[in-house]
Amino acid sequence: MQQVDIQALIPLSPTYFQVLLALRSGPLHGYGIMKAVEEASGGSVTIELGSLYRMIARLLSTGLIAQAESGADVTHAGKARRNYRVTSLGLEVARAEARRLRDALVAAGDLLADGEAVQ
Numbered sequence: 001m002q003q004v005d006i007q008a009l010i011p012l013s014p015t016y017f018q019v020l021l022a023l024r025s026g027p028l029h030g031y032g033i034m035k036a037v038e039e040a041s042g043g044s045v046t047i048e049l050g051s052l053y054r055m056i057a058r059l060l061s062t063g064l065i066a067q068a069e070s071g072a073d074v075t076h077a078g079k080a081r082r083n084y085r086v087t088s089l090g091l092e093v094a095r096a097e098a099r100r101l102r103d104a105l106v107a108a109g110d111l112l113a114d115g116e117a118v119q
Contacts, residue, residue, distance in 0.1 A: 004089060009062065012097045015055065018045045020064060020094040023086035027068035030056060033084065056084060064090035 012020070015037070022028065022036035033056075034047045047055065059065040068083035086094070 004063070006089075006093055006096050009064070009093045010097050010100055012093065014041075014045050015047060016059065016064075017094065017097050019047075019055065019059065020086050020090050020097075023065060023084060024091070024094075027083035027085040029081035029083050031081075059090070060084075063087055064093055 018037040018041055019033055022033055022040060025036075028036060030052050034049070034052060038046050056065070060067070064087060065084045066087050068085045
């Protein structure tokens with residue numbers, strides 16, 4: 001198996017990062033991903049329907065997510081829904097992005113008001 005340079009995959013866009021975070025709790029279909037990201041971000045990150053499947057295709061092609069095993073697909077309105085899961089590479093990239101964001105917050109700590117300091 002070819003070694004992947006995780007540093008080459010970050011920084012992640014906020015939307016991609018939120019998708020990886022949403023899939024940590026288990027496989028979701030496209031609409032489920034949209035709703036989970038919106039809910040987890042308090043509405044600050046939204047995924048437009050038109051870009052959802054382009055985003056999924058990119059995450060699949062980079063190996064950050066994969067289609068969940070068969071049997072996880074559900075039928076809705078006569079169409080099969082594909083479920084997606086985060087891969088181990090996706091988790092490693094999400095961790096690297098979380099560390100990058102944490103380090104940026106620590107470096108910018110003096111910009112925050114008193115009582116908002118990052119530890």
